[in-house]
Amino acid sequence: MNKPDFARFYPHDDLTQILNDYIVAYPDIASLEVIGKSHEGRDIHALTITNTKTGDPLDKPAFYVDGNIHGSEVTASTTALYWAWTLLSGHGSDDQVTRLADECTFYIIPVVSPDGVERALKEGGFVRSGTRMYPHEEPKDGLHPEDIDGNGLILQMRIQDDGGGWKISDKDPRLLVQRRFNDTEGPFYRVYSEGLIQNFNGVEVKEAPRKQGLDFNRNFPANWEPQVKQGGSGEYPFSEPETRALAEFITSHPNIHSFHSLHTGMESIIRPPAVQTDKDMPREDLNRVREIGKLGVDLTGYVLFSYRKLNDDIYVAHGDFATWIYEQLGLLVFCCELWDVRARGGKNYVELNEMNRERDLDGLEEVEAAALKWNDEELGGEAFTDWHPFDHPQLGPVEIGGWNRLYRNNAPPKLLGETCEKMSRFFLAHAEAYPRxxxxxxxxxxxxxxxxxxxxxxxxxxxxxxxxxxxxxxxxxxxxxxxxxxxxxxxxxxxxxxxxxxxxxxxxxxxxxxxxxxxxxxxxxxxxxxxxxxxxxxxxxxx
CATH class of the missing domain: 2.60.40.10 (Immunoglobulins)
Structure with a gap:
């Protein structure tokens, strides 16, 4: 078969067609199964790649990759498809790939949240994971994100207000920066998500709780906490059909030794431990995740840190997939964060987080201005919509504009193949660690x-x-x-x-x-x- 187009994102039907094309073109090394159904009834696919002439898939050490446990992070599913293509097209022509596919099994679940991907690609908004109404069955009062100007994107709204907390940057008129405590020279703005306000009282504009507030990556049993402490966690661990399908697949494939879960938003490689500290983690395990992770840094240019650092210094994540995999199942796992437009400004995620913690507003302004400049030079401005006036039916005159969130959190199409390729090099290198x-x-x-x-x-x-x-x-x-x-x-x-x-x-x-x-x-x-x-x-x- 011809090489698929890896300069685009794939909705469910198109992705399913590619997976079916794979197994038709490579019947001796590829098989496809449906491991479950999403909330809206879409198939959750698992692709198995191994040379069946050299043994049963379950009789070989296995390497696992999944994508899109978070709906809007669609770079993940394209990367998973690219990884599958690397293995399939390389078998018989590339010595390393051939040996690995002969001796090992590869499991690939490109999309854990097909409903979320579909909503993100077709409606242009943000979907954390699934589309089930949670934690409330009915939408709550407040501002709900919506494309109100009809351009197919959900952007931001700004309203000029002397009491506003934002102002236009001196470095780029498109950029809004936080108002300093002693800043008296406007104009100033209030900033909201583009959308409409349910039961608007004419004065107060508050963000409504998300209608689809589930986070599948908070729905696993290790270190799980209820909604009151961990937003998006679900009523109980594995409450969602998507996470149950994942768990049932993993526990029924005990030959898996290593995992990669694909995300976007940080350009990072996150390693165990999460609950333990590095000091508490078994020394042999720590040495291995550091050694493999550092090679990942060399191959991708991303930054490496632990889930414990994430929880201690960045944000707390209870009930995540990787913690379940390592802490309870005892398997190697890395969370690979594939894209962050802010990295175009020369700062990695750990540095950006430190700047936020230290309230380095000047430094953060430099980063955002650099991202806009990069967008102009590399993408012709495509990823940012200039501010334009709009008559809001509830708020009156506003301006709508800002980053296309899909491109802020996902590699733009022209760079998507490059992102996929360097991550696949990391997978190949890590796969060589298999016990033989x-x-x-x-x-x-x-x-x-x-x-x-x-x-x-x-x-x-x-x-x-x-x-x-x-x-x-x-x-x-x-x-x-x-x-x-x-x-x-x-x-x-x-x-x-x-x-x-x-x-x-x-x-x-x-x-x-x-x-x-x-x-x-x-x-x-x-x-x-x-x-x-x-x-x-x-x-x-x-x-």
Missing amino acids: LRAEIHEIEQIGDNVYTISVAIRNDGYLPTNVTQQAVKMKQAQPVTAAIELSDGDTLLVGDPKQELGNIAGYGGRKKAEWTVRFTGEPSGTITVSSQRAGTTRLSIQ
């Missing part, structure tokens, strides 16, 4: 009449241990490596359990040995199966 279970017949020694000792040498040639993390051991989520012998009728096992538990095997050279004593009726024969939940399965013939 290997086994060979060490010795078949005859010790009596038709009695033999059979020994097997088992090793892990991969970077990750077979348990993946020490957190998995702590949470009793790490199943031991097993070695099982199957004999022909008439042969008798004299010494050794038919299935032996060998514990976990360290990465890069870890070794174990399994041994049995067997009386054969003829020449030695049979099968030995060595299996690890997350490192794969290998089978040996006794002969």
